[in-house]
Amino acid sequence: IYLIACLIDYFSNVSTYVENNTAVKFGDNILSFRAIFNDVRNSIDRLHHQGKLKELVTADVEKYVHKDDQLPVLLDRIRSHGAKTFLLTNSEYWYTDRLMTYLIGSEGGTAKKGKRDWKSYFDFILVDAQKPLFFAEGTTLRLVDPATGHMKLGTYSGPLKQNQVYSGGSCEVFSKLIGSTGKDVLYVGDHIFGDIIKSKKQKAWRTFLVIPELNHELKVFHDKRAIFNTLEELDNSISELLRNFDMTSSQGPDVSKIRHKIQDCTHELDMNFGLLGSLFRTGSRQTHFASQVTRFADIYGGTVVNLVYYPFFYFFRAVSQLMPHESTVDPEDPMDEVKAPWGGTQEAINRRRSTHSSIVTDLLHNTIHTYPDLPRHVTHDHDIDSAPGSDDDLDDVISHRSRTYTPPKSKN
Incomplete structure (x- = not known):
């Protein structure tokens, strides 16, 4: 950019x-x-x-790759609590081996100075994944020879083993081989589209988005909080000016001076964030990237190593936010009784209790999927982790419905 x-x-x-x-x-x-x-x-x-870029990186890996000594500690902690770890990357094996050896392994794959082979930190390793294709139809799953870095002939169809390296595959095949679905997986990635959006939409994995720029964003937000407060006050001042106008008003207030002040504050903030401005905000509004993070990333942070400071039973939950129509309600002001479009609450309950339709009785013999009674079980749950229409949640929904239909006996 x-x-x-x-x-x-x-x-x-x-x-x-x-x-x-x-x-x-x-x-x-x-x-x-x-x-x-x-x-x-x-x-x-x-x-x-x-491969020119990768050659430059591996020639001086210390310059381009940040090393964190807490990373192997985190991986060991995850496995010590009974969970499994996997590495999924688009890179070739030779490049993956060079970087992972620098980050958490030992040179040559043998233990030196208390270190060990980086592959021992993972239960499953997949290279050449070709994301986001991996989350769709995928590619052929092959076995990689770590000694040469070359792929073996044929399609691998056996169980995934530790210390083995695999190439390609698909999310569907991988999930079946490791026996996981939906919320069983917390997937950590740094690409909002190729990692987070696709994994969330296709398999409803839990997602952790790594945003290296986040630390700088937090610093600016902390140091320049007064500017953010000024922007909020300016926005509120426009709302206050418009509050007393109604349909009889023919001319609105002059807010040009306020808008100029908003532009000045926005420019000052952008200069503190850098040449391209904030990754999350443009003035007092969220960027498209910020809206995608909010929608598709379950959690996000500057580095995955942040998880090392939390217990594994910890539940991350964002602060509840009001929708625009909810923010207009003053809890101290009484509201007039408003009748729902379909009547009050008690009317709805009575209507549901009496919902045994006699109109469709004569059509039941010839009509497929007709249910005269309301469902007696939950048929949809927004917390279902699998993608809509996937096989993972289909059985759960169907199991609550009658699988066969027996027509009523004839009165004759």
């Missing part, structure tokens, strides 16, 4: 280029902003696929 912003800024400020809303023009040559984005995106993809 920073590279794209630099290129657009350069072409927009060079005197020889003429800018419009969608492109910059130099003579008869037009360079659209979309073309700039596509060129940068293709360059990054090519650099990634050719």
Whole structure:
């Protein structure tokens, strides 16, 4: 993003280029902003696929990879409490082995200076996963030879074993092999789309999103809290100005000065966050990324090592937030009795008790999936962890319904 912003800024400020809303023009040559984005995106993809970027990282791994001594402690604690750990990565085995050896292992795969082989920290290891394809149809599951890093011929169909390395596969196959569904898995990833959104939608895994920028966001929020408070006060002042207007008002108040103050506060905040502003906020509003984090990430943090400071029975829960219509209610002011569209509570109860329809009695012999009585069990639960329509929750719903229909006996 920073590279794209630099290129657009350069072409927009060079005197020889003429800018419009969608492109910059130099003579008869037009360079659209979309073309700039596509060129940068293709360059990054090519650099990634050719392995040049990984070669640079492994040549000086200490420079590019942050090492935390608490990581192996956390992995051991997880396993000591009866849970299993797995490593799922899109990287090839040679790159994974180099980085994991630096982070938690020992050189050469043998114990030195109290360290051990990094593979012993995990129960299952999958490389070349090709996420987000892994969470859909996936690829062929193969066995990897750790000595050479090459994949063995054929499709692997046996049970997953510890200290073995596997390549490819799919979430469906992996879940069946380890015997897990839905909330059994806490998946930790740093990519909002490829890791968090796909794993949540496809298999309803519990998700932990790693956001390295979070520490800086918290620092700015702490140090510049006065600016946030000023933004909130300015927003409230606009609401107060509009409070006493109704349908008879023909002209609204002048809020231009307040809007200019909001813009000044927003600019000051952006300068404290960095060149691209906050990852979570634009002024007093949330960014699209922030809304995705709220919706798809069960928990998030600057690093997964934060979990080492919590007991494993700990329950993380976000602060309850009011919806817009709820925030307008003053609990100290009485409200008039409002009748529900379908009557009051007691009327609804009486109506449900008498819901034995005689209208459909004659149609039951010829109508499929017709139930004259209301369901007597819960047929849907919003806390079901599996994705809608998946096989994981289908049996739970069907088990509460009558599986066969016996028509009533004829009066004759």
